[in-house]
Amino acid sequence: MMQCTSQQKIVYIFPDAMAPDIQKDYEKQCKKGYILYQINCAKCHTKNINGKNIIPDFTIEKISAYEIRVANALHSDSLTEERITAEELGIISTFFTYKARNSSKDSLKLLNKK
Amino acid sequence: MKIKLYTIIIILFSFIILFAFKSKETNSYKSLYNQNIENFNLAQEKLLTEIKAGNLNDKKDIVKIRQALNEARTKMKFLDFWLRYLEPNTYKKINGPLPVEWETEVFEKYEKPYRRVGCGLTLAELYLEEDVIEKDTLIQFIANSINATKNYTNDTITKELYNYHHFYLCNRLFLLNLAAIYTTGFECPDTSKIIPELEAMMKSNKQIYFYFNQTFESQALPNSYISLYDSALAFVKSQSKNYSTFNHFTFIQQYINPLYAINRQLILKHHVISKNLIDYSLNKNAETIFDKTLYNGQNAKGLYIRVNDSVQLSEIVTLGKLLFYDPILSANNKRSCASCHFPSQYFTDTSNSTAFQFDNSNRLSRNTPSLINVQYNHLIMLDGEHISLQNQTHSVITNPIEMASNQEEVLKKVLDCKDYKVMLKKLLTFTPQESEITLTHITSAITLYYSKFSNYYSPFDQAINQKTVLSHDELKGFNLFMSKAQCATCHFVPHFNGVKPPYIGSEFEVLGTPKDKAYKNLSEDKGRYNINPAYETENAFRTGSLRNIAFTQPYMHNGVFSNLTEVLDFYNTGGGAGHGLNVPNQTLSSDSLGLKPIEIKQIIAFLNTLTEEIPFESAPKKLPINKNKQFNIRKVGGEY
Structure with a gap:
């Protein structure tokens, strides 16, 4: 279990039209989503490039809570219902929706690493 | 220039032809699939022609239509193995058990229930029983089924047939259905056909196994599986053709459950991967069908x-x-x-x-x-x-x-x-x-x-897993439960609740439960309608588990019945509608089941074997002390 995740500084971008108190609620969800990501996904998906941890920019289509369990062969063991709930997958989706995109330089590095 | 272009096109075309034939030759498994789809289509077209040409007021023509319908059903059963698994929603258009179903499958729990319209052979057969038969409606049932069948030749579906993964998952679902629905008449209105259809389907599935083994040699089904399957088929052949005297218990205990165990080991051995949401809840670590962890329902943690x-x-x-x-x-x-x-x-x-x-x-x-x-x-x-x-x-x-x-x-x-x-x-x-x-x-x-x-687990679980034996009456009761008493068309193994293979949704039924034992009024509780208002959901309730039923009286959503005999009498007389209440959307047949008193006793004897051996605990002696003294007079378990 990841109990003392070192909090990486993540920037979230919310639409301007979103009321500040709603933004606050979403930020709370995003932070929760970030921790759930760290627990359930980071081991395979976060890449360490020259000492810097880069989280990929997954799109919402890619992590739609239900399909994600069958989208990737490894997930049939790692993302079972005994390990993570659909609700939690939804929170991770929220995290990715509002996480600031990686710089193009980092995205490129990530691509090369794959 | 033009000639050159033609030459290229011709060469390309020849390659395509060559390739197409080559793949046909090398994948005999897929050829069987294509052949079976074609046969089914032909049978359905023939049925449609009979309906269009026939006079629905003429008994002779109805007999002809029934014959064509039977033929189409048989051809469909030869495909059931694939159809159900590869595209479950489309399958409902071919063999839907109900005209309208409201579904909330596990991966749709956060969404509103979906209205799914059923069509196809079972509904057409039921429709033929009606007093007035409209030709257009009958045509619609079959035309929709023909259209739905076409989907199964799309590349998105047929591409699965090029690898072995789907096969073991299709087979898993097939075995679960053999245990839970194929022998109960769940979707076979003519009960005299249940066992003959089962036999024909199991026989034709041998072909599927044969061609699979030929095509996927490295992942072939082992001899241990094939020989046990042959014994299962021989058992079905040796049994009564009447589903009420068919030995459902032995069929599951000696054959289907052990076959499931082998198939499950093969899923692990060949690292079978699912890309189908139908497998969402099933747990590949459950060794048998009667393992409590067969599927994941709720996250209790x-x-x-x-x-x-x-x-x-x-x-x-x-x-x-x-x-x-x-x-x-x-x-x-x-x-x-x-x-x-x-x-x-x-x-x-x-x-x-x-x-x-x-x-x-x-x-x-x-x-x-x-x-x-x-x-x-x-x-x-x-x-x-x-x-x-x-x-x-x-x-x-x-x-x-x-x-x-x-x-x-x-x-x-x-x-x-x-x-x-x-x-x-x-x-x-x-x-x-x-x-x-x-x-x-x-x-x-x-x-x-x-x-x-x-x-x-209960004595029933121990017995079905071959660890103990049940008495004659208990076995008889289970076999009635699975057949004539029609209990198993709603209470599915292994939990005897409303969750049927592939165990991704809960079923709701309208029984016409009365307000009191006088049967003067229907219970006022609208049930599912309160959550999802629709004609079909009025007075509908989720089917509960029958485990521990001997000790969980009183029964029904309102506790109207105080013992199991009253409950069985309610069902035996056709639920609320059978008792004269007005329940237009009742999903339970309003006909009598024709159960004799001895049979009711036997069913209850079986239900008593579902009592689980649970070690109950005593209450805690005291509760944690609160800062605020006034709360510390509270009693363990409360006062009322």
């Missing part, structure tokens, strides 16, 4: 989902048990979970039809359900209001007519107890995504506590 250490889990259970008995969760500190769910009575209350409301004078409208085995449902409550056990617990605590408390009050009162605070603070470290203690930490501990009593 709640927030503590990723805690697997047994010491940590037992800490959560200890907390959950105290909370379960603690009336501090209610507004007046006089009611606990144990006020209605008596742990010594299978977590229900056998003394009342319905329990008292918070005011201690009015009654709630529904019978207290047992909490044992609720985790094997996808939707919770008889109307399916909740999608998780924790939501359900939350709603009882905050419901003004149940425990009448609220989130802030409960949290404050609980955390003002030093022991609780210490325990919950520790549990907070198990949920790093949560920054503070929430009501979900409390509800999750409660659900984990009571769910531990769902891990036990």
Whole structure:
């Protein structure tokens, strides 16, 4: 279990039209989503490039809570219902929706690493 | 230039032709699939022609249509192995059991229920029984089925046939259906055809196995599987063609369950991967069909989902048990979970039809359900209001007519107890995504506590897993349950609840349950309609599990019946409609089942074998002390 995740500084971008108190609620969800990501996904998906941890920019289509369990062969063991709930997958989706995109330089590095 | 272009096109074309034929030759398994689809299409076209040409008032023409329908059904059964698995929603257009179904499958729980319209052969056959038959309606049932069948030749589906993965998953579903629905008449209105159809289907599946083994040599089914399957087929051939005298128990015990166990080992051995949502709930670690973990219903651990250490889990259970008995969760500190769910009575209350409301004078409208085995449902409550056990617990605590408390009050009162605070603070470290203690930490501990009593087995389970034997009457009762008594068309193995293979949704039924035993009025409870209003959902209730039924009286959503004989009489006379009540959308047949008193006794003898060997525990001696003295007079388990 990841109990003392070192909090990486993540920037979230919310639409301007979103009321500040709603933004606050979403930020709370995003932070929760970030921790759930760290627990359930980071081991395979976060890449360490020259000492810097880069989280990929997954799109919402890619992590739609239900399909994600069958989208990737490894997930049939790692993302079972005994390990993570659909609700939690939804929170991770929220995290990715509002996480600031990686710089193009980092995205490129990530691509090369794959 | 032009000639050159033509040459290129011709060469390219020849390559395509060559390739197409080559793949046909090398994948005999896929050829069989194509051939079976073609045969089914031809049979359906023939049926459509008969309907179009026939005079529906002429008995002779109806006989012809029935013959063509039977032929099409047989051809469909030769494909059932694939059709059901590869595209389950399309399959409903070919062989839908109901004209309209409202579904909330497990991966759609957060969405509104879907209205699914069924078409196809079973509905056409049922329609032929009606007094007035409209030709257009009949044509529609078949035309839609023909259209749906076309989908199965699309590349998106047929590409699966090029690898072995889908095969073992199709086979898993096939075996589960052999245990749960193929022998019960679930979708075969003419009961005289159930066993002959079963035999024909099992025989034709041998071809599927043969060509699969030829095409996928490295992942072929082993001889141990094939020979046991042959024995199963020989058994079916040796049995009565009447589904009521067919030995359902031996069929499952000696053949289907062991075949499932082999198939499951092959799934692990060949690292079979699913890309189909139909497999969402099934657990490949369950060794047999009657393993309680066959499918995943609810997450009993709640927030503590990723805690697997047994010491940590037992800490959560200890907390959950105290909370379960603690009336501090209610507004007046006089009611606990144990006020209605008596742990010594299978977590229900056998003394009342319905329990008292918070005011201690009015009654709630529904019978207290047992909490044992609720985790094997996808939707919770008889109307399916909740999608998780924790939501359900939350709603009882905050419901003004149940425990009448609220989130802030409960949290404050609980955390003002030093022991609780210490325990919950520790549990907070198990949920790093949560920054503070929430009501979900409390509800999750409660659900984990009571769910531990769902891990036990009954004499029936022991017998079906070949560890013990049942008496003659008990076996007879099970076989009736699976056939003539029509219980198994709604209560599916292994949990005998409304969750059928592939175990991704809960079924609701309209039975016409009366308000009281006088059968003068229908119960006023609208059931599922309250959550999802529609013609089909009025008075519909989620099918409950029959496990521990001998000790969970009174029965039905309103506790109207006090013993199983009354319940069986209700069904034997065709439910509410059979008793003269007006229930236009009843899903239960209003005809009598024709069960004799001895048969009712045998069914009850079988139901008694579903009593699980659960080691019940006594209540905690005392509850944690609260800062505020006035709360310390509260009683373990509450006052009413």
